[in-house]
Amino acid sequence: MSPADRHGPPGPAAPAGRPDDGAPVRLEGLLKVTGAARYAAEHTPPGTAYAWPVPARVARGRVVAVDDGRAMAEPGALAVLTHENAPRLKETDDATLLVLQDDRVPHRGWYVALAVARTPEAARAMADAVVVSYEPEPHDAVLTPDHPGLYVPDVVNGGFPGSRERGDFDAAYAAAPVRVDATYTQTALHNHPMEPHASTARWEDGRLFVHDSSQGATTVRETLAGLFGVDKRLITVVSEHVGGGFGSKGTPRPQVVLAAMAARHTGLPVKLALPRAQLAAVVGHRPPVFQRVRLGAGEDGVIRALAHEVVTRSSAVREFVEQAAVPSRAMYTSPHSRTVHRAVALDVPGPSWMRAPGEASGMYALECAMDELACAAGLDPVELRIRNDTATEPDSGKPYSSRHLVECLREGARRFGWAGRDPRPRSRAEGRLLLGTGVAAAYYPVYLAPSRARARAERTADGVRFLVGTDATDIGTGARTVLAQIAAEALGVPLERVGIEIGSTDLPAASLAGGSSGTASWGWAVHKACRALGGLLAEHGGTVPPEGLATTADTADDVPAEPRHAKAAFGAHFAEAEVDADTGETRVRRLLGVYAAGRILNARTARSQFVGGMVMGLGMALLEGSTMDPRFGDFAERDLASYHVPACADVRDVEAHWIAEDDPHLNPVGGKGIGEIGIVGTAAAIANAVHHATGVRVRDLPITPDKLL
Numbered sequence: 001m002s003p004a005d006r007h008g009p010p011g012p013a014a015p016a017g018r019p020d021d022g023a024p025v026r027l028e029g030l031l032k033v034t035g036a037a038r039y040a041a042e043h044t045p046p047g048t049a050y051a052w053p054v055p056a057r058v059a060r061g062r063v064v065a066v067d068d069g070r071a072m073a074e075p076g077a078l079a080v081l082t083h084e085n086a087p088r089l090k091e092t093d094d095a096t097l098l099v100l101q102d103d104r105v106p107h108r109g110w111y112v113a114l115a116v117a118r119t120p121e122a123a124r125a126m127a128d129a130v131v132v133s134y135e136p137e138p139h140d141a142v143l144t145p146d147h148p149g150l151y152v153p154d155v156v157n158g159g160f161p162g163s164r165e166r167g168d169f170d171a172a173y174a175a176a177p178v179r180v181d182a183t184y185t186q187t188a189l190h191n192h193p194m195e196p197h198a199s200t201a202r203w204e205d206g207r208l209f210v211h212d213s214s215q216g217a218t219t220v221r222e223t224l225a226g227l228f229g230v231d232k233r234l235i236t237v238v239s240e241h242v243g244g245g246f247g248s249k250g251t252p253r254p255q256v257v258l259a260a261m262a263a264r265h266t267g268l269p270v271k272l273a274l275p276r277a278q279l280a281a282v283v284g285h286r287p288p289v290f291q292r293v294r295l296g297a298g299e300d301g302v303i304r305a306l307a308h309e310v311v312t313r314s315s316a317v318r319e320f321v322e323q324a325a326v327p328s329r330a331m332y333t334s335p336h337s338r339t340v341h342r343a344v345a346l347d348v349p350g351p352s353w354m355r356a357p358g359e360a361s362g363m364y365a366l367e368c369a370m371d372e373l374a375c376a377a378g379l380d381p382v383e384l385r386i387r388n389d390t391a392t393e394p395d396s397g398k399p400y401s402s403r404h405l406v407e408c409l410r411e412g413a414r415r416f417g418w419a420g421r422d423p424r425p426r427s428r429a430e431g432r433l434l435l436g437t438g439v440a441a442a443y444y445p446v447y448l449a450p451s452r453a454r455a456r457a458e459r460t461a462d463g464v465r466f467l468v469g470t471d472a473t474d475i476g477t478g479a480r481t482v483l484a485q486i487a488a489e490a491l492g493v494p495l496e497r498v499g500i501e502i503g504s505t506d507l508p509a510a511s512l513a514g515g516s517s518g519t520a521s522w523g524w525a526v527h528k529a530c531r532a533l534g535g536l537l538a539e540h541g542g543t544v545p546p547e548g549l550a551t552t553a554d555t556a557d558d559v560p561a562e563p564r565h566a567k568a569a570f571g572a573h574f575a576e577a578e579v580d581a582d583t584g585e586t587r588v589r590r591l592l593g594v595y596a597a598g599r600i601l602n603a604r605t606a607r608s609q610f611v612g613g614m615v616m617g618l619g620m621a622l623l624e625g626s627t628m629d630p631r632f633g634d635f636a637e638r639d640l641a642s643y644h645v646p647a648c649a650d651v652r653d654v655e656a657h658w659i660a661e662d663d664p665h666l667n668p669v670g671g672k673g674i675g676e677i678g679i680v681g682t683a684a685a686i687a688n689a690v691h692h693a694t695g696v697r698v699r700d701l702p703i704t705p706d707k708l709l
């Protein structure tokens with residue numbers, strides 16, 4: 001079978017005259033495609049040594065002995081660090097970073113030693129040769145919906161209450177004429193950025209210099225200062241180019257701590273690039289989730305009672321509870337509501353942030369339940385969502401600063417060709433392919449964090465040049481380019497006149513690239529610094545003095561602590577699925593998203609964010625997932641051969657659009673954040689399309705062929 005037979009005809013060519021024609025291309029694009037951009041593992045100071053970690057082979061227990069005799073006999077061997085000789089770490093609120101501090105093994109894959117050698121090959125050979133003896137203890141690695149250790153946490157990830165009640169859910173649900181009660185499950189998911197986590201560290205005269213692949217050098221520096229008990233002014237962290245993160249680099253990870261420890265121990269610069277096979281155990285993941293959703297509605301489809309109950313797992317090392325029920329507090333009108341999370345701390349690698357933690361998982365369940373409600377009420381699923389729209393956030397009672405979900409649904413329906421859809425499942429086929437379409441809403445809150453920036457005007461041979469700096473991070477999003485655009489606009493000068501520096505703690509401190517908050521947070525500071533510089537320039541009669549002009553800005557007092565409005569981006573996802581009736585294989589013919597996310601600053605990079613999120617949602621729906629091996633307490637899939645992400649052949653026709661949204665309550669930049677919303681609801685749209693195609697309601701992700709036959 002040729003590849004063309006296997007994957008079907010290619011999707012249509014990219015539409016001509018796309019609205020991103022003319023949007024600036026990535027400023028660092030040429031550096032990246034020519035290999036000139038340097039990533040964290042591509043800095044090699046003279047005398048650099050290489051480190052390779054040794055992961056624990058038991059699921060729980062103690063390290064009894066580490067025999068490094070054979071390892072130290074390797075040519076080029078420098079040191080084996082263990083809990084007995086590694087530098088002592090001081091303060092942190094993230095226990096996953098307290099590596100090599102004691103003999104405890106909290107989960108399989110936890111680092112129990114670190115080999116350091118003159119070459120990467122020698123370090124790897126040493127790590128293989130280190131002999132660790134353990135005293136194993138019984139472990140518990142499997143989440144069940146009725147696990148006796150389940151508890152309701154006060155607070156879940158994001159600072160949200162673990163449990164909320166409004167009105168009388170039980171009575172309202174019991175009295176509702178139309179009801180849905182369904183439980184959805186999904187496996188663990190892994191971030192797997194293209195560039196695995198890596199750090200290069202060196203100490204010099206009590207100062208620490210680090211190149212780290214992270215989503216925020218400012219955060220890494222603060223954390224290293226606490227861990228090593230060093231004034232943060234003596235630490236420089238650079239994250240200039242980063243090959244993806246998806247949350248896994250949102251907080252510092254063990255590699256940067258180990259690299260700094262090894263550099264201190266050996267007195268040499270040390271480079272540590274984690275092998276992909278180790279990522280699953282040490283950089284976080286989206287935990288498996290059980291979600292029971294109950295919707296009680298009138299005959300008109302209007303929801304009277306909504307319950308979203310989440311069961312998930314945390315780890316014994318650090319509490320992290322995926323806030324999957326939180327979007328149900330914001331999405332639809334619901335006078336009676338119960339949203340609750342239950343979690344259990346197991347002896348497993350710690351879950352953490354993965355693109356839209358909470359929303360991606362929670363909206364999968366809620367938006368599938370909405371589809372089931374549409375079927376039960378005999379209503380079109382687009383119309384059902386429109387009937388349940390709300391101008392105020394149900395949980396807080398605050399008005400939305402802007403909410404254009406209905407417009408996204410209507411515009412998406414128009415572009416997708418939704419009108420005239422036959423709602424009956426299994427009503428369309430082409431040969432043995434069953435065809436169906438599905439819709440789901442998208443939602444992501446607006447986050448903002450205080451940041452700082454500086455701006456300078458300098459005379460150059462051919463006029464004036466503006467230099468803007470902030471410790472923002474471009475993890476592949478196009479942040480660098482968009483910040484330069486914001487600066488140029490605030491200064492009223494062409495983009496070519498603006499130079500932008502990001503990704504170093506030598507620059508003014510900025511928030512991390514997370515929560516889709518980067519552009520708004522850093523952009524606000526850049527805008528403020530550039531406006532101030534423009535004012536200063538005007539005071540000088542529009543002429544830059546020989547010594548130049550400089551300003552700094554800090555938005556700490558500008559970002560409101562208690563905003564009057566609820567703020568969120570919304571969107572609508574439409575999917576067309578084809579299911580092979582004989583093999584059960586599902587392919588997504590078309591995916592179309594329409595978003596309302598405030599002002600879109602760069603159509604080219606924005607489209608890339610939306611489409612990237614949708615493709616990740618496609619992976620979540622059909623391909624991605626990992627298996628916790630109960631005996632070993634570890635994930636079975638630890639490379640991209642076994643953990644399947646969408647390949648080009650899986651991604652056919654994906655379109656992202658947005659509607660103009662002018663929200664005066666956001667920030668001077670006007671954007672709501674676009675990094676995460678593309679993944680939210682996509683899996684539900686696909687699952688709903690699969691149901692429409694086949695009549696089979698698969699409530700367990702990923703939708704693999706066995707579940708359809």
Ligand code: MOS
Pocket residue numbers: 215245246247248250353354355356357513514515516
């Ligand atoms: Mo994102 S999961 O907030 O880095």
